[in-house]
Structures are given as C-alpha cells and as structure tokens.
Amino acid sequence: MSQMRYSCLMAVDRDHVLRSAAALLTRKSTATMDEVAKAAGISRATLHRHFAGRDALVRALEALGIAECEAALDAAGLDDGTATDAVRRLVREIEPAAGLLAFLYTENQLFEGEEQNAGWTRIDDRIAALFRRGQSSGEFRIDLTPAWLTEALYGLLASGAWLVQSGKGAPKDFQHMIVELLLGGALRHHAPRREEP
Amino acid sequence: MSQMRYSCLMAVDRDHVLRSAAALLTRKSTATMDEVAKAAGISRATLHRHFAGRDALVRALEALGIAECEAALDAAGLDDGTATDAVRRLVREIEPAAGLLAFLYTENQLFEGEEQNAGWTRIDDRIAALFRRGQSSGEFRIDLTPAWLTEALYGLLASGAWLVQSGKGAPKDFQHMIVELLLGGALRHHAPRREEP
C-alpha cells in the first residue's frame, strides 16, 4: 500500500535525478557525487538512497542512454522508405540524446570490463543493418563497412554535441551538419576526385 | 658535466616512458600510476622522478600529442596542391598519433579548466584554414562550416582509432575509411539525394 505509493514517487524523483545527472555529467564528466546531488537539488544522502553509488548511477545513465537510443531507433522507422531518409530521421530522433551518448561514449569504464551491456550490441546491429540495407539498395557505397559507418555516426554525434556545447555551432544546425557530412561528405559533388600516387 | 649527461639520459628515458604511457592510456585511460610505471618497465619511484604526478604526466602527453599533431600538419604540406589531396595527406600523417589524440580528446580534464593549451587553438586554426581554402577553391561545399569539419575530423579520427583498437576494423583501412567518409560521404555519387519534408 504505502509501499506502492513510495515506489511511484521514487520513480518520478529518480527520473528527475537521472536527467539532472545526465545534464551535469555531459558538461563535466568528472563531477563528484556532491555536485550531482546539488545539481539535482537534493542532498548526497538522498542521492545515495536512489543510487547505491557512483557506479550504479553511471549504469543507470547507461540504461537511460540505451533506452533513449532504442526509442529513437523505433521512432525513426529504419525499415521505411530509402535508407537515406531513414538515416535523416534517425539523426533527428537521436539528437536529444546526443549529449548523453557523448558522455557515455567517453566513459571508458563501461567498455573496459568483460561484459558490456547487451543493449549497445542491439543498437549497433540495428544501425549497421540500416547501412547494410542502404548498400544493398545501391544508395550507399560498399567500400565503407557498416561497422565503420556505425562507429563514424557515433563519433559525429559526439563531435556535434561537443560543438554545440562549446558554442561553436548552432543547435539548429545539428541534424544538417551530421547528416550532410555522413551521407554527402565535404566534397562538392561535381568536384574532381583526384587520386594521390 | 655529469649534469649534462644526466639530462641527456633522462631525455631518452623520459621519451620512452612517455610513449609507453601513451600506449597504455590509449587502451585503458583509467590506468593507475603503478600500471603506467610497470608498462614502462620502471618503478613508481622512478616514474615520479620523471613526472611530478599524474597531472604532469597527462600534461606531458598533451604536449606530445600537440607536437606530433603539428609535425603531421607540417609534413602534410597543407598549402600544396588541392585541398582534397592535402586532407588525404593530413590524415595519413596524423594516423600514428590518432590513438593518443583519441585519449586526449576524452581527457576532459584538459579542457574543463580556464585556459587550455594554446597548441590546440593553433592546430584548430590550421585545419580550419585548410577547409576554408577548399571552400574558396570550390572543392568543398560551403554549407558545412570549417569549424564543424575540423571537429568532425577529430571525431572520425577518434572513431577510427577506436574501431581499429577493438579489432572491428583493419589498420590498413584507417586512412581510406576516414578520408573517404569525410570527403565523399556514405552516398554513392549517382544516388538520388531526396529531401525530407
């Protein structure tokens, strides 16, 4: 009874704490538990009541990032229309999570261990499948592997988030920057493509 | 006299320690001073005789990364020939330093403070100038800013280093992967470029 109400309230607060932590750690990845607590407007004691420790907090953020990522993948409808358009939709849907993903991307702790969260593998596979579909349909070039295109997308998302974060780029350009570079590259299409000896 | 011999020997050893540390921290960025010392084949005491502390070590690695980067920029001859070819040469020259750069790129400690090493600004400016030259010559599209192309290059270098590191990509493909994606993008050039509403 009161137990149920308890868990409900906790869930709400927990989500708020999680998002505050994500916002802070995105800017300052070395922030201390004190700072995380202050950023969420709670005390360190309460923070520990939600997350057993820093490790648990990071793991929870990882789960949040995976969930948002998979939600973006679902919302983008990767199997619909051309792969090109699907990539555009994917980047647009994933943009709100880009900052969090950039943080997780640099949190090597998550990947140094033996087993990493299976969620990343699922996401990798879905994105790689999208690029593979584009290659099969003839839209994408085949000399760049799906694994590389996937990894490159992560890198560009992180770079884009960082550029916006630092004020050297406008948030409104985020999708355009990433999609255009990823799909079209820096060259103008009529430009001569000279090989180097 | 013996002071001179001293500093000479130290310089050699120091460089060896620095490169060992770079190799280790590239793989495990949270490595402890003990591990760094063991990786270099020296004791922790000797490590401290070379670098006052972890912070000094990271700063030295930063200086090394900047030096290697600027050396690559020099070797690439960014002002010669087409900007396209200059980018190819740049990526080729910078490849050996990519792992170290990826480590420094995620070492937020270096950028969170007030003043960051002016070397990065110099490097940013030189690379951005290259992209700007390519835009002026008509080689590169102008809707992607030089600042973004520069940041994207860093991101792709880090992604490429990570892909090779994890064994999901071959070292021999490094230059090709990065240059082709950065310049040409994922689309085949004759593919239709549809806009999304």
Add this chain to the structure above:
DNA sequence: CGCATCTGAGACATCAATGTCTCATCCTGG
C-alpha cells in the same frame, strides 16, 4: 493533532590512488 515517511545536514570510517621518503643495490666511469 499524531503517526509514518522522507529528507537534509553532518559526522565518521573506509578505501584507493597518490606523493614522499629511506635504504639497499646496481651500474658505470675514472
């Protein structure tokens, strides 16, 4: 109001990494 629960503040112990120091040993040039 009275009870239960949650919270904030802070004290406290713990723990890992770090920085410092000493001393025995090794090596090398003279």
Add this chain to the structure above:
DNA sequence: CCAGGATGAGACATTGATGTCTCAGATGCG
C-alpha cells in the same frame, strides 16, 4: 677497485571521493 649517481622496493602519510550512519526537521495523510 671504488665512489657517485640512478634505480627498485617498500614503508608511510596524505588526500579526496565515497559509503554509512544518526538525528532532527519537514512533509503528508488520516
């Protein structure tokens, strides 16, 4: 051979973050 500098091993104190605990006050609800 021998003296001086460099090294390795380890003891030791320090430090900063972390995890745990207590207790008083706030909040909410019947």
